[in-house]
Amino acid sequence: MPTPTPILLTGTTGGLGAKILSSLLHTHHIPPNSIIATSRTASNRSRYESQNLQFRVADYNRRATLDEAFANVENLLFMSSSERDNEKRNAEHANVIEAAKKAGVGRVWYVSLAFGSLGDGSKIGFQQAHYWTEDQLKFSGLNFISLRAGSYSDAFPLVLNWYPSTRTVLMPNLNPPVTESKVAFASRDELGEAMATLLVRGLEALPSVQPRTEKNIILLTGPKAESIVDLVGAINRGRRTDVGVEYLEPEEWIEASAKDDEGGKGRAWFEARLVFVQGLCDGDAELVDPALETLLGRRPESGTETVERLVSEKPGYTWHQNHAR
Ligand SMILES: NC(=O)c1ccc[n+]([C@@H]2O[C@H](COP(=O)([O-])OP(=O)(O)OC[C@H]3O[C@@H](n4cnc5c(N)ncnc54)[C@H](OP(=O)(O)O)[C@@H]3O)[C@@H](O)[C@H]2O)c1
Structure with missing residues:
Protein backbone atom coordinates (compact mmCIF):
# COMPACT_ATOMS: atom_id res chain seq x y z
CA MET A 1 0.00 0.00 0.00
CA GLY A 150 -14.69 28.24 21.73
CA SER A 151 -17.72 30.25 20.70
CA TYR A 152 -16.60 32.34 17.69
CA SER A 153 -16.25 36.02 18.54
CA ASP A 154 -16.65 36.58 14.78
CA ALA A 155 -20.24 35.31 15.13
CA PHE A 156 -21.19 38.15 17.51
CA PRO A 157 -24.03 39.36 15.21
CA LEU A 158 -25.65 35.97 15.80
CA VAL A 159 -25.13 36.08 19.56
CA LEU A 160 -26.64 39.57 19.83
CA ASN A 161 -28.99 39.41 16.82
CA TRP A 162 -27.17 42.54 15.67
CA TYR A 163 -27.12 44.04 12.17
CA PRO A 164 -25.26 47.16 11.02
CA SER A 165 -28.62 48.99 11.11
CA THR A 166 -29.39 47.97 14.73
CA ARG A 167 -29.99 50.88 17.15
CA THR A 168 -30.98 48.77 20.18
CA VAL A 169 -29.96 45.19 20.96
CA LEU A 170 -32.78 43.23 22.59
CA MET A 171 -31.87 40.91 25.46
CA PRO A 172 -34.03 38.59 27.56
CA ASN A 173 -34.37 39.08 31.32
CA LEU A 174 -32.83 35.89 32.68
CA ASN A 175 -31.46 34.54 35.92
CA PRO A 176 -28.46 34.87 36.20
CA PRO A 177 -28.76 38.09 34.16
CA VAL A 178 -27.07 38.46 30.77
CA THR A 179 -24.87 41.21 32.20
CA GLU A 180 -23.26 38.45 34.25
CA SER A 181 -22.93 35.96 31.38
CA LYS A 182 -19.35 34.80 30.91
CA VAL A 183 -18.10 33.49 27.58
CA ALA A 184 -14.48 32.75 26.66
CA PHE A 185 -15.01 33.78 23.02
CA ALA A 186 -12.30 32.78 20.51
CA THR A 221 -10.87 29.15 24.27
CA GLY A 222 -10.05 32.84 24.34
CA PRO A 223 -7.97 34.32 27.18
CA LYS A 224 -10.84 35.57 29.33
CA ALA A 225 -14.55 35.16 29.83
CA GLU A 226 -16.64 38.23 29.00
CA SER A 227 -20.32 39.05 29.11
CA ILE A 228 -22.30 39.20 25.87
CA VAL A 229 -23.33 42.72 26.82
CA ASP A 230 -19.61 43.64 26.78
CA LEU A 231 -19.72 42.88 23.04
CA VAL A 232 -22.20 45.73 22.54
CA GLY A 233 -19.66 48.10 24.11
CA ALA A 234 -17.02 46.75 21.72
CA ILE A 235 -19.30 47.40 18.72
CA ASN A 236 -19.84 50.96 19.91
CA ARG A 237 -16.11 51.60 20.39
CA GLY A 238 -15.25 50.12 17.00
CA ARG A 239 -17.98 51.92 15.04
CA ARG A 240 -18.30 55.04 17.18
CA THR A 241 -22.00 54.39 17.71
CA ASP A 242 -24.23 54.34 20.77
CA VAL A 243 -26.23 51.17 20.30
CA GLY A 244 -28.20 50.51 23.50
CA VAL A 245 -29.49 47.34 25.18
CA GLU A 246 -33.14 46.82 26.07
CA TYR A 247 -34.21 44.02 28.39
CA LEU A 248 -37.51 42.21 27.84
CA GLU A 249 -39.25 39.31 29.57
CA PRO A 250 -38.36 36.06 27.72
CA GLU A 251 -41.70 35.59 25.93
CA GLU A 252 -41.79 39.26 24.95
CA TRP A 253 -38.17 39.00 23.78
CA ILE A 254 -39.02 36.07 21.49
CA GLU A 255 -41.99 37.95 20.00
CA ALA A 256 -40.12 41.22 19.52
CA SER A 257 -37.01 39.55 18.05
CA ALA A 258 -38.95 37.42 15.56
CA LYS A 259 -41.13 40.34 14.44
CA ASP A 260 -39.65 41.70 11.20
CA ASP A 261 -36.23 40.17 11.91
CA GLU A 262 -33.84 41.52 9.27
CA GLY A 263 -32.37 38.04 8.78
CA GLY A 264 -35.81 36.47 8.36
CA LYS A 265 -35.42 34.19 11.38
CA GLY A 266 -38.71 33.04 12.88
CA ARG A 267 -40.15 32.39 16.33
CA ALA A 268 -38.79 28.83 16.61
CA TRP A 269 -35.30 30.14 16.01
CA PHE A 270 -35.57 32.63 18.87
CA GLU A 271 -37.10 30.00 21.17
CA ALA A 272 -33.97 27.92 20.65
CA ARG A 273 -31.86 31.08 21.08
CA LEU A 274 -33.38 31.65 24.49
CA VAL A 275 -31.94 28.28 25.60
CA PHE A 276 -28.62 29.34 24.07
CA VAL A 277 -28.53 32.68 25.93
CA GLN A 278 -29.57 30.95 29.18
CA GLY A 279 -26.61 28.58 28.65
CA LEU A 280 -24.28 31.55 28.30
CA CYS A 281 -25.70 33.00 31.52
CA ASP A 282 -25.28 29.65 33.27
CA GLY A 283 -21.56 29.62 32.38
CA ASP A 284 -21.65 26.90 29.70
CA ALA A 285 -18.73 28.56 27.87
CA GLU A 286 -17.02 30.25 30.79
CA LEU A 287 -14.01 28.01 31.35
CA VAL A 288 -10.74 29.49 30.06
CA ASP A 289 -8.12 26.99 28.96
CA PRO A 290 -4.47 27.85 28.15
CA ALA A 291 -4.24 25.42 25.18
CA LEU A 292 -5.05 28.03 22.51
CA GLU A 293 -2.38 30.40 23.86
CA THR A 294 0.16 27.57 23.98
CA LEU A 295 -0.55 26.58 20.38
CA LEU A 296 -0.46 30.15 19.08
CA GLY A 297 2.64 31.06 21.07
CA ARG A 298 0.99 34.38 22.02
CA ARG A 299 -2.02 35.59 23.98
CA PRO A 300 -5.16 35.08 21.86
CA GLU A 301 -7.50 38.00 21.24
CA SER A 302 -10.41 38.29 23.64
CA GLY A 303 -13.99 38.48 22.34
CA THR A 304 -14.29 42.23 22.81
CA GLU A 305 -10.90 42.84 21.15
CA THR A 306 -11.92 40.82 18.08
CA VAL A 307 -15.34 42.48 17.81
CA GLU A 308 -13.92 46.00 18.11
CA ARG A 309 -11.32 45.19 15.44
CA LEU A 310 -13.78 43.56 13.06
CA VAL A 311 -16.31 46.41 13.10
CA SER A 312 -13.68 49.12 12.89
CA GLU A 313 -12.20 47.37 9.82
CA LYS A 314 -15.66 46.83 8.34
CA PRO A 315 -18.53 48.85 9.85
CA GLY A 316 -21.05 46.95 7.69
CA TYR A 317 -19.90 43.59 9.14
CA THR A 318 -22.42 40.75 8.87
CA TRP A 319 -22.40 37.06 9.74
CA HIS A 320 -23.88 34.59 7.23
CA GLN A 321 -25.69 32.46 9.81
CA ASN A 322 -27.67 35.48 11.04
CA HIS A 323 -29.82 35.12 7.95
CA ALA A 324 -32.36 32.31 7.53
CA ARG A 325 -31.60 30.01 4.64
N1 LIG B 1 -17.38 27.72 17.31
C1 LIG B 1 -18.45 28.40 16.89
O1 LIG B 1 -18.90 29.40 17.51
C2 LIG B 1 -19.12 28.02 15.62
C3 LIG B 1 -19.94 28.96 14.98
C4 LIG B 1 -20.54 28.59 13.80
C5 LIG B 1 -20.34 27.30 13.29
N2 LIG B 1 -19.55 26.43 13.94
C6 LIG B 1 -19.31 25.04 13.45
O2 LIG B 1 -18.04 24.99 12.86
C7 LIG B 1 -18.13 24.49 11.51
C8 LIG B 1 -17.16 25.23 10.66
O3 LIG B 1 -17.40 26.59 10.76
P1 LIG B 1 -17.18 27.56 9.55
O4 LIG B 1 -17.28 28.92 10.12
O5 LIG B 1 -15.97 27.18 8.79
O6 LIG B 1 -18.50 27.22 8.67
P2 LIG B 1 -18.80 27.58 7.16
O7 LIG B 1 -17.96 28.71 6.69
O8 LIG B 1 -20.29 27.69 7.07
O9 LIG B 1 -18.32 26.25 6.37
C9 LIG B 1 -18.91 25.01 6.56
C10 LIG B 1 -18.01 23.98 5.90
O10 LIG B 1 -18.50 22.68 6.21
C11 LIG B 1 -18.60 21.91 5.02
N3 LIG B 1 -19.79 21.07 5.16
C12 LIG B 1 -20.98 21.43 5.69
N4 LIG B 1 -21.84 20.42 5.60
C13 LIG B 1 -21.18 19.40 5.00
C14 LIG B 1 -21.55 18.08 4.60
N5 LIG B 1 -22.79 17.63 4.79
N6 LIG B 1 -20.63 17.31 4.00
C15 LIG B 1 -19.37 17.77 3.79
N7 LIG B 1 -18.96 19.02 4.13
C16 LIG B 1 -19.87 19.81 4.72
C17 LIG B 1 -18.77 22.90 3.87
O11 LIG B 1 -18.18 22.32 2.72
P3 LIG B 1 -18.79 22.39 1.22
O12 LIG B 1 -19.94 23.36 1.22
O13 LIG B 1 -17.65 22.81 0.34
O14 LIG B 1 -19.18 21.00 0.92
C18 LIG B 1 -17.95 24.09 4.37
O15 LIG B 1 -16.62 23.97 3.96
C19 LIG B 1 -19.59 24.70 11.11
O16 LIG B 1 -19.98 23.75 10.15
C20 LIG B 1 -20.30 24.55 12.44
O17 LIG B 1 -20.54 23.17 12.71
C21 LIG B 1 -18.91 26.78 15.07
Whole structure:
Protein backbone atom coordinates (compact mmCIF):
# COMPACT_ATOMS: atom_id res chain seq x y z
CA MET A 1 0.00 0.00 0.00
CA PRO A 2 1.35 3.51 -0.78
CA THR A 3 2.33 5.78 2.11
CA PRO A 4 -0.84 7.38 3.58
CA THR A 5 -1.49 11.03 2.78
CA PRO A 6 -0.67 12.91 6.00
CA ILE A 7 -3.69 15.24 6.18
CA LEU A 8 -7.24 15.28 4.80
CA LEU A 9 -9.31 18.36 5.56
CA THR A 10 -13.08 18.52 5.43
CA GLY A 11 -14.74 21.94 5.55
CA THR A 12 -11.94 23.40 3.40
CA THR A 13 -14.28 25.78 1.58
CA GLY A 14 -15.59 27.22 4.88
CA GLY A 15 -14.11 29.94 7.08
CA LEU A 16 -12.44 27.71 9.67
CA GLY A 17 -11.23 25.06 7.22
CA ALA A 18 -9.81 27.70 4.85
CA LYS A 19 -7.79 29.19 7.72
CA ILE A 20 -6.47 25.75 8.72
CA LEU A 21 -5.44 25.13 5.12
CA SER A 22 -3.73 28.48 4.65
CA SER A 23 -1.84 28.05 7.94
CA LEU A 24 -0.66 24.59 6.88
CA LEU A 25 0.58 25.96 3.57
CA HIS A 26 1.91 29.38 4.46
CA THR A 27 2.93 29.17 8.14
CA HIS A 28 4.04 25.55 8.37
CA HIS A 29 5.10 25.21 4.73
CA ILE A 30 3.55 21.76 4.39
CA PRO A 31 3.97 20.52 0.80
CA PRO A 32 0.57 20.97 -0.87
CA ASN A 33 0.56 17.47 -2.37
CA SER A 34 0.57 15.98 1.13
CA ILE A 35 -2.80 17.61 1.89
CA ILE A 36 -6.17 16.47 0.56
CA ALA A 37 -8.79 19.24 0.38
CA THR A 38 -12.43 18.18 0.14
CA SER A 39 -15.84 19.61 -0.62
CA ARG A 40 -19.32 18.33 -1.38
CA THR A 41 -19.02 20.10 -4.71
CA ALA A 42 -16.88 18.50 -7.40
CA SER A 43 -16.48 21.80 -9.26
CA ASN A 44 -14.16 22.97 -6.44
CA ARG A 45 -11.53 20.53 -7.74
CA SER A 46 -9.69 23.01 -9.99
CA ARG A 47 -9.50 25.62 -7.24
CA TYR A 48 -7.41 23.20 -5.12
CA GLU A 49 -5.56 21.24 -7.78
CA SER A 50 -4.30 24.52 -9.25
CA GLN A 51 -2.45 24.95 -5.92
CA ASN A 52 -0.99 21.42 -6.23
CA LEU A 53 -3.24 20.18 -3.45
CA GLN A 54 -4.99 16.85 -3.80
CA PHE A 55 -8.76 17.08 -4.02
CA ARG A 56 -11.51 14.57 -3.26
CA VAL A 57 -15.29 14.93 -3.04
CA ALA A 58 -16.57 14.25 0.50
CA ASP A 59 -20.25 14.69 1.23
CA TYR A 60 -21.43 13.56 4.67
CA ASN A 61 -24.78 12.68 3.12
CA ARG A 62 -23.27 10.42 0.47
CA ARG A 63 -21.46 7.60 2.22
CA ALA A 64 -19.81 6.31 -0.97
CA THR A 65 -17.97 9.61 -1.41
CA LEU A 66 -16.57 9.26 2.12
CA ASP A 67 -15.42 5.69 1.61
CA GLU A 68 -13.48 6.85 -1.41
CA ALA A 69 -12.23 10.11 0.09
CA PHE A 70 -10.88 8.64 3.33
CA ALA A 71 -8.85 5.85 1.70
CA ASN A 72 -5.21 5.82 2.83
CA VAL A 73 -5.30 8.91 5.07
CA GLU A 74 -3.30 9.44 8.27
CA ASN A 75 -5.04 12.45 9.86
CA LEU A 76 -8.67 13.33 9.16
CA LEU A 77 -9.79 16.82 10.17
CA PHE A 78 -13.52 16.20 10.62
CA MET A 79 -15.34 19.53 10.50
CA SER A 80 -18.76 19.37 12.11
CA SER A 81 -21.50 19.73 9.53
CA SER A 82 -23.32 23.04 9.17
CA GLU A 83 -26.68 21.18 9.11
CA ARG A 84 -28.94 22.79 11.75
CA ASP A 85 -31.30 19.84 12.31
CA ASN A 86 -29.66 17.65 14.96
CA GLU A 87 -31.15 14.40 13.70
CA LYS A 88 -29.88 15.01 10.17
CA ARG A 89 -26.55 16.22 11.50
CA ASN A 90 -26.11 13.09 13.61
CA ALA A 91 -26.86 10.91 10.58
CA GLU A 92 -24.22 12.80 8.55
CA HIS A 93 -21.68 12.48 11.35
CA ALA A 94 -22.40 8.76 11.73
CA ASN A 95 -21.53 8.36 8.04
CA VAL A 96 -18.19 10.10 8.58
CA ILE A 97 -17.31 7.94 11.59
CA GLU A 98 -18.27 4.68 9.88
CA ALA A 99 -16.34 5.60 6.75
CA ALA A 100 -13.26 6.63 8.76
CA LYS A 101 -13.38 3.33 10.63
CA LYS A 102 -13.79 1.31 7.45
CA ALA A 103 -10.92 3.16 5.76
CA GLY A 104 -8.63 2.69 8.78
CA VAL A 105 -7.88 6.40 9.20
CA GLY A 106 -4.94 6.91 11.59
CA ARG A 107 -6.45 9.67 13.74
CA VAL A 108 -9.68 11.67 13.58
CA TRP A 109 -9.61 15.30 14.76
CA TYR A 110 -13.23 16.21 15.30
CA VAL A 111 -14.09 19.93 15.38
CA SER A 112 -16.60 20.12 18.20
CA LEU A 113 -17.88 23.05 20.26
CA ALA A 114 -16.93 24.29 23.73
CA PHE A 115 -20.37 24.59 25.35
CA GLY A 116 -20.25 22.48 28.50
CA SER A 117 -16.47 23.06 28.65
CA LEU A 118 -15.01 19.64 29.59
CA GLY A 119 -18.37 18.11 30.52
CA ASP A 120 -21.64 17.28 28.80
CA GLY A 121 -23.94 19.44 30.87
CA SER A 122 -24.98 22.18 28.43
CA LYS A 123 -28.63 22.17 27.40
CA ILE A 124 -27.97 24.24 24.27
CA GLY A 125 -29.70 22.47 21.36
CA PHE A 126 -26.93 22.26 18.76
CA GLN A 127 -24.37 21.19 21.39
CA GLN A 128 -26.26 17.91 21.84
CA ALA A 129 -25.14 16.82 18.34
CA HIS A 130 -21.53 17.41 19.37
CA TYR A 131 -21.92 15.33 22.56
CA TRP A 132 -23.54 12.57 20.51
CA THR A 133 -20.79 12.62 17.88
CA GLU A 134 -18.07 12.48 20.54
CA ASP A 135 -19.83 9.46 22.08
CA GLN A 136 -19.95 7.74 18.69
CA LEU A 137 -16.25 8.42 18.16
CA LYS A 138 -15.52 6.92 21.56
CA PHE A 139 -17.58 3.80 20.85
CA SER A 140 -16.07 3.44 17.36
CA GLY A 141 -12.65 2.53 18.70
CA LEU A 142 -11.08 5.10 16.36
CA ASN A 143 -8.08 7.07 17.53
CA PHE A 144 -9.72 10.48 17.93
CA ILE A 145 -9.41 13.92 19.49
CA SER A 146 -12.32 16.26 20.12
CA LEU A 147 -11.28 19.83 19.46
CA ARG A 148 -13.88 21.76 21.43
CA ALA A 149 -13.75 25.16 19.73
CA GLY A 150 -14.69 28.24 21.73
CA SER A 151 -17.72 30.25 20.70
CA TYR A 152 -16.60 32.34 17.69
CA SER A 153 -16.25 36.02 18.54
CA ASP A 154 -16.65 36.58 14.78
CA ALA A 155 -20.24 35.31 15.13
CA PHE A 156 -21.19 38.15 17.51
CA PRO A 157 -24.03 39.36 15.21
CA LEU A 158 -25.65 35.97 15.80
CA VAL A 159 -25.13 36.08 19.56
CA LEU A 160 -26.64 39.57 19.83
CA ASN A 161 -28.99 39.41 16.82
CA TRP A 162 -27.17 42.54 15.67
CA TYR A 163 -27.12 44.04 12.17
CA PRO A 164 -25.26 47.16 11.02
CA SER A 165 -28.62 48.99 11.11
CA THR A 166 -29.39 47.97 14.73
CA ARG A 167 -29.99 50.88 17.15
CA THR A 168 -30.98 48.77 20.18
CA VAL A 169 -29.96 45.19 20.96
CA LEU A 170 -32.78 43.23 22.59
CA MET A 171 -31.87 40.91 25.46
CA PRO A 172 -34.03 38.59 27.56
CA ASN A 173 -34.37 39.08 31.32
CA LEU A 174 -32.83 35.89 32.68
CA ASN A 175 -31.46 34.54 35.92
CA PRO A 176 -28.46 34.87 36.20
CA PRO A 177 -28.76 38.09 34.16
CA VAL A 178 -27.07 38.46 30.77
CA THR A 179 -24.87 41.21 32.20
CA GLU A 180 -23.26 38.45 34.25
CA SER A 181 -22.93 35.96 31.38
CA LYS A 182 -19.35 34.80 30.91
CA VAL A 183 -18.10 33.49 27.58
CA ALA A 184 -14.48 32.75 26.66
CA PHE A 185 -15.01 33.78 23.02
CA ALA A 186 -12.30 32.78 20.51
CA SER A 187 -11.59 34.18 17.06
CA ARG A 188 -12.17 31.82 14.15
CA ASP A 189 -8.82 32.63 12.55
CA GLU A 190 -6.93 31.91 15.76
CA LEU A 191 -8.80 28.63 16.20
CA GLY A 192 -7.83 27.66 12.65
CA GLU A 193 -4.21 28.62 13.21
CA ALA A 194 -4.05 26.52 16.40
CA MET A 195 -5.69 23.51 14.76
CA ALA A 196 -3.12 23.62 11.96
CA THR A 197 -0.32 23.62 14.52
CA LEU A 198 -1.83 20.58 16.23
CA LEU A 199 -2.09 18.72 12.92
CA VAL A 200 1.52 19.49 12.01
CA ARG A 201 3.25 19.02 15.34
CA GLY A 202 1.05 16.24 16.72
CA LEU A 203 0.21 15.76 20.38
CA GLU A 204 3.44 13.98 21.14
CA ALA A 205 5.42 17.20 20.57
CA LEU A 206 3.05 19.25 22.74
CA PRO A 207 3.16 17.74 26.24
CA SER A 208 1.26 20.67 27.82
CA VAL A 209 -1.69 20.26 25.43
CA GLN A 210 -3.05 16.90 26.44
CA PRO A 211 -6.56 15.61 25.72
CA ARG A 212 -8.79 15.34 28.76
CA THR A 213 -11.66 13.08 29.87
CA GLU A 214 -12.62 9.89 28.09
CA LYS A 215 -13.73 12.09 25.19
CA ASN A 216 -10.14 13.22 24.50
CA ILE A 217 -11.09 16.89 24.66
CA ILE A 218 -8.76 19.73 23.80
CA LEU A 219 -10.59 22.88 24.85
CA LEU A 220 -9.67 25.89 22.71
CA THR A 221 -10.87 29.15 24.27
CA GLY A 222 -10.05 32.84 24.34
CA PRO A 223 -7.97 34.32 27.18
CA LYS A 224 -10.84 35.57 29.33
CA ALA A 225 -14.55 35.16 29.83
CA GLU A 226 -16.64 38.23 29.00
CA SER A 227 -20.32 39.05 29.11
CA ILE A 228 -22.30 39.20 25.87
CA VAL A 229 -23.33 42.72 26.82
CA ASP A 230 -19.61 43.64 26.78
CA LEU A 231 -19.72 42.88 23.04
CA VAL A 232 -22.20 45.73 22.54
CA GLY A 233 -19.66 48.10 24.11
CA ALA A 234 -17.02 46.75 21.72
CA ILE A 235 -19.30 47.40 18.72
CA ASN A 236 -19.84 50.96 19.91
CA ARG A 237 -16.11 51.60 20.39
CA GLY A 238 -15.25 50.12 17.00
CA ARG A 239 -17.98 51.92 15.04
CA ARG A 240 -18.30 55.04 17.18
CA THR A 241 -22.00 54.39 17.71
CA ASP A 242 -24.23 54.34 20.77
CA VAL A 243 -26.23 51.17 20.30
CA GLY A 244 -28.20 50.51 23.50
CA VAL A 245 -29.49 47.34 25.18
CA GLU A 246 -33.14 46.82 26.07
CA TYR A 247 -34.21 44.02 28.39
CA LEU A 248 -37.51 42.21 27.84
CA GLU A 249 -39.25 39.31 29.57
CA PRO A 250 -38.36 36.06 27.72
CA GLU A 251 -41.70 35.59 25.93
CA GLU A 252 -41.79 39.26 24.95
CA TRP A 253 -38.17 39.00 23.78
CA ILE A 254 -39.02 36.07 21.49
CA GLU A 255 -41.99 37.95 20.00
CA ALA A 256 -40.12 41.22 19.52
CA SER A 257 -37.01 39.55 18.05
CA ALA A 258 -38.95 37.42 15.56
CA LYS A 259 -41.13 40.34 14.44
CA ASP A 260 -39.65 41.70 11.20
CA ASP A 261 -36.23 40.17 11.91
CA GLU A 262 -33.84 41.52 9.27
CA GLY A 263 -32.37 38.04 8.78
CA GLY A 264 -35.81 36.47 8.36
CA LYS A 265 -35.42 34.19 11.38
CA GLY A 266 -38.71 33.04 12.88
CA ARG A 267 -40.15 32.39 16.33
CA ALA A 268 -38.79 28.83 16.61
CA TRP A 269 -35.30 30.14 16.01
CA PHE A 270 -35.57 32.63 18.87
CA GLU A 271 -37.10 30.00 21.17
CA ALA A 272 -33.97 27.92 20.65
CA ARG A 273 -31.86 31.08 21.08
CA LEU A 274 -33.38 31.65 24.49
CA VAL A 275 -31.94 28.28 25.60
CA PHE A 276 -28.62 29.34 24.07
CA VAL A 277 -28.53 32.68 25.93
CA GLN A 278 -29.57 30.95 29.18
CA GLY A 279 -26.61 28.58 28.65
CA LEU A 280 -24.28 31.55 28.30
CA CYS A 281 -25.70 33.00 31.52
CA ASP A 282 -25.28 29.65 33.27
CA GLY A 283 -21.56 29.62 32.38
CA ASP A 284 -21.65 26.90 29.70
CA ALA A 285 -18.73 28.56 27.87
CA GLU A 286 -17.02 30.25 30.79
CA LEU A 287 -14.01 28.01 31.35
CA VAL A 288 -10.74 29.49 30.06
CA ASP A 289 -8.12 26.99 28.96
CA PRO A 290 -4.47 27.85 28.15
CA ALA A 291 -4.24 25.42 25.18
CA LEU A 292 -5.05 28.03 22.51
CA GLU A 293 -2.38 30.40 23.86
CA THR A 294 0.16 27.57 23.98
CA LEU A 295 -0.55 26.58 20.38
CA LEU A 296 -0.46 30.15 19.08
CA GLY A 297 2.64 31.06 21.07
CA ARG A 298 0.99 34.38 22.02
CA ARG A 299 -2.02 35.59 23.98
CA PRO A 300 -5.16 35.08 21.86
CA GLU A 301 -7.50 38.00 21.24
CA SER A 302 -10.41 38.29 23.64
CA GLY A 303 -13.99 38.48 22.34
CA THR A 304 -14.29 42.23 22.81
CA GLU A 305 -10.90 42.84 21.15
CA THR A 306 -11.92 40.82 18.08
CA VAL A 307 -15.34 42.48 17.81
CA GLU A 308 -13.92 46.00 18.11
CA ARG A 309 -11.32 45.19 15.44
CA LEU A 310 -13.78 43.56 13.06
CA VAL A 311 -16.31 46.41 13.10
CA SER A 312 -13.68 49.12 12.89
CA GLU A 313 -12.20 47.37 9.82
CA LYS A 314 -15.66 46.83 8.34
CA PRO A 315 -18.53 48.85 9.85
CA GLY A 316 -21.05 46.95 7.69
CA TYR A 317 -19.90 43.59 9.14
CA THR A 318 -22.42 40.75 8.87
CA TRP A 319 -22.40 37.06 9.74
CA HIS A 320 -23.88 34.59 7.23
CA GLN A 321 -25.69 32.46 9.81
CA ASN A 322 -27.67 35.48 11.04
CA HIS A 323 -29.82 35.12 7.95
CA ALA A 324 -32.36 32.31 7.53
CA ARG A 325 -31.60 30.01 4.64
N1 LIG B 1 -17.38 27.72 17.31
C1 LIG B 1 -18.45 28.40 16.89
O1 LIG B 1 -18.90 29.40 17.51
C2 LIG B 1 -19.12 28.02 15.62
C3 LIG B 1 -19.94 28.96 14.98
C4 LIG B 1 -20.54 28.59 13.80
C5 LIG B 1 -20.34 27.30 13.29
N2 LIG B 1 -19.55 26.43 13.94
C6 LIG B 1 -19.31 25.04 13.45
O2 LIG B 1 -18.04 24.99 12.86
C7 LIG B 1 -18.13 24.49 11.51
C8 LIG B 1 -17.16 25.23 10.66
O3 LIG B 1 -17.40 26.59 10.76
P1 LIG B 1 -17.18 27.56 9.55
O4 LIG B 1 -17.28 28.92 10.12
O5 LIG B 1 -15.97 27.18 8.79
O6 LIG B 1 -18.50 27.22 8.67
P2 LIG B 1 -18.80 27.58 7.16
O7 LIG B 1 -17.96 28.71 6.69
O8 LIG B 1 -20.29 27.69 7.07
O9 LIG B 1 -18.32 26.25 6.37
C9 LIG B 1 -18.91 25.01 6.56
C10 LIG B 1 -18.01 23.98 5.90
O10 LIG B 1 -18.50 22.68 6.21
C11 LIG B 1 -18.60 21.91 5.02
N3 LIG B 1 -19.79 21.07 5.16
C12 LIG B 1 -20.98 21.43 5.69
N4 LIG B 1 -21.84 20.42 5.60
C13 LIG B 1 -21.18 19.40 5.00
C14 LIG B 1 -21.55 18.08 4.60
N5 LIG B 1 -22.79 17.63 4.79
N6 LIG B 1 -20.63 17.31 4.00
C15 LIG B 1 -19.37 17.77 3.79
N7 LIG B 1 -18.96 19.02 4.13
C16 LIG B 1 -19.87 19.81 4.72
C17 LIG B 1 -18.77 22.90 3.87
O11 LIG B 1 -18.18 22.32 2.72
P3 LIG B 1 -18.79 22.39 1.22
O12 LIG B 1 -19.94 23.36 1.22
O13 LIG B 1 -17.65 22.81 0.34
O14 LIG B 1 -19.18 21.00 0.92
C18 LIG B 1 -17.95 24.09 4.37
O15 LIG B 1 -16.62 23.97 3.96
C19 LIG B 1 -19.59 24.70 11.11
O16 LIG B 1 -19.98 23.75 10.15
C20 LIG B 1 -20.30 24.55 12.44
O17 LIG B 1 -20.54 23.17 12.71
C21 LIG B 1 -18.91 26.78 15.07
